[in-house]
Amino acid sequence: MPTYTAQALVLHRRSLGEHDRILTLFTKEHGKISAVAKGSQRTTSRLVGATEPFTHVRLLLATARSLDIITQCEIVNAYPALRTDIERLSRAAYICDLLDAFSHPHDASSSEAVFELTCAALFLLTQPSAWLDSIIYAYDIRLLEILGYAPALEYCAHCGEPLQEPPFGFSPAAGGALCARCRHTSLDVFPLPADTLIALQTLRTAPPEALLHYLPPKTVVSSIERALRSFIRFRAERPLHTVEFLDSLRIARN
Ligand SMILES: [Zn+2]
Known part of the structure; x- marks a missing residue:
């Protein structure tokens, strides 16, 4: 799967099934995109904090046929x-x-x-x-x-x-x-x-x-x-x- 990086702000999120979420992100490089944060509804997921609205994150995404998938994520600023x-x-x-x-x-x-x-x-x-x-x-x-x-x-x-x-x-x-x-x-x-x-x-x-x-x-x-x-x-x-x-x-x- 081809990958790409992006700096993004989380605009909003919604549930996808029991464990995943779809995030709407505004990225510096590609404008507004949607991507799947797999497992982010599990409390133990590394992605939990990164899916909060208006969190600034640095992402590695994999291009998929329907929705791109977040494969790596680092929080730049969570604006606590x-x-x-x-x-x-x-x-x-x-x-x-x-x-x-x-x-x-x-x-x-x-x-x-x-x-x-x-x-x-x-x-x-x-x-x-x-x-x-x-x-x-x-x-x-x-x-x-x-x-x-x-x-x-x-x-x-x-x-x-x-x-x-x-x-x-x-x-x-x-x-x-x-x-x-x-x-x-x-x-x-x-x-x-x-x-x-x-x-x-x-x-x-x-x-x-x-x-x-x-x-x-x-x-x-x-x-x-x-x-x-x-x-x-x-x-x-x-x-x-x-x-x-x-x-x-x-x-x-x-
Ligand atoms: Zn006038």
Whole structure:
């Protein structure tokens, strides 16, 4: 059987029979793949820890007729700090869900950049931060940008002019922010306050250290959320179940 190596993040797993699991992996080299982790449901298996969602692993895989098989595995980072805190855990799960929803199997065209971005986001989630959601909103924008689905945030999604003079609008169907002249051209448009546009631009470009210290006012937080949620809902081919879980945590907190 031919073999190949890969660095991967575990996106999710499901049972295969009594002892095995099928893992959905995002690999640096080959994009999203599925592979069998034989015996990984046995408590004594070497693969047990390596099948946990968002674990970073280094793999040797054997090519098989249907699903490839994991033959060797080494854990690079299990992100233990994310597993003992429900706020961090739920956001790491969201990152995996979003990546799974927006990536196509065996599309390696931007897999290295996506892999690096995702590892960086998971690492930032382990760090003390002023506003944990800055990491997932920055991830939303940057992942979509790499994959070619970015919302327009610097130039009007309709006419392409720089977004300079408010009032601005936001339309998922039009592709992002709209200038004052174009903000009535789309049926699903809603107002985008100027400070929210600046916040979205900050989330798009801020370096890691700045993201960890970033805390916009509450009104801006809710309109960032509205813009990105609606945009992702419009673009994703399936609903993101982890969003409901994040919402239920928010409700419980308030
Ligand atoms: Zn315009």
